[in-house]
Amino acid sequence: MGMASGHRPAWNHHSHPPGKPPAARDRVWSILHRGIVAGTIPGGTRLVQARIAEELGVGTGPIREALRELAAGGFVRFDPDGVAVVHELSRTELEDLYEIRKLLEPVATARAAKFAGRESILKAVELLAAMEIETDGQRWAEYNDSFHSAIEEAGSSPRLVAILKNLRDLSALYVTHSIVSEPDRAVNGRAEHEEILKAIIARDPQGAADAMFRHLDGRLRTLLTVHQVGEPRRGS
Numbered sequence: 001m002g003m004a005s006g007h008r009p010a011w012n013h014h015s016h017p018p019g020k021p022p023a024a025r026d027r028v029w030s031i032l033h034r035g036i037v038a039g040t041i042p043g044g045t046r047l048v049q050a051r052i053a054e055e056l057g058v059g060t061g062p063i064r065e066a067l068r069e070l071a072a073g074g075f076v077r078f079d080p081d082g083v084a085v086v087h088e089l090s091r092t093e094l095e096d097l098y099e100i101r102k103l104l105e106p107v108a109t110a111r112a113a114k115f116a117g118r119e120s121i122l123k124a125v126e127l128l129a130a131m132e133i134e135t136d137g138q139r140w141a142e143y144n145d146s147f148h149s150a151i152e153e154a155g156s157s158p159r160l161v162a163i164l165k166n167l168r169d170l171s172a173l174y175v176t177h178s179i180v181s182e183p184d185r186a187v188n189g190r191a192e193h194e195e196i197l198k199a200i201i202a203r204d205p206q207g208a209a210d211a212m213f214r215h216l217d218g219r220l221r222t223l224l225t226v227h228q229v230g231e232p233r234r235g236s
Contacts, residue, residue: 024062029069031056036075036086037172038138043088047076074170089174091224097171098220105148105164105216106209111155113200113208120154124197131190141175147193151200151212174223192218 032052035041049063056063067084070076076084089097112120127147134140145168152161192215199208 024058025065028052028056028058028062028066032066032070033075033169036070037169041086043086045086047084047086073166089170094171094174094223095220097167098216101164101167102213102216104160105152106212108152108155108157108160108164109196109200109212110205110209111157112151113203113205115156116154116200120150121197121201124150124200128190128193128197131193141172144175144189145172151196154200171223175219189215189219
């Protein structure tokens with residue numbers, strides 16, 4: 001695929017749920033997005049349309065549309081030659097993402113403390129239980145993402161859910177890396193999640209918001225310590 005990093009993503013390792021096949025653009029977007037967030041398509045990778053089209057068996061039109069959508073979400077950028085390149089977060093950008101999350105996610109958590117139904121709370125409890133016994137860093141990070149999603153969705157604000165999902169996706173690779181590099185952080189993370197959920201169950205919006213803020217602030221400090229995020233490479 002003419003990739004700058006020399007890595008070759010395994011496109012065909014991704015499958016889609018049974019039922020009606022997704023539109024070509026949606027399928028391409030899903031495969032690329034999942035690979036970027038999981039880190040199997042590393043930052044700096046050049047996504048050449050013709051190569052992707054050949055490997056996925058679709059035309060270049062859906063590829064182009066999917067790449068534009070990924071660019072709008074901040075996952076790729078286009079170089080001077082018009083080739084999409086997987087975005088690499090700088091330290092400044094990572095800090096910026098978390099500063100925004102620290103403003104918005106406590107609001108979503110406070111809403112969850114007000115509006116969460118029994119089903120939403122049970123879902124969050126099940127995710128915490130799964131994280132308690134999970135030893136694989138990648139899967140733990142996926143449960144972590146699902147836990148945050150469950151809380152945000154319980155707040156009944158679809159627009160806030162969409163914004164926070166994008167912010168979490170952009171920083172997901174660094175969260176996974178920190179968990180793999182520093183397993184103790186997963187233990188701390190579970191304790192912080194429990195504190196957040198207890199406040200939600202107690203219908204304590206301010207307590208829930210404060211717990212979420214502390215959780216995100218600690219996560220950012222860990223990310224900046226464990227993953228030495230630098231500024232983007234010149235010409236990348």
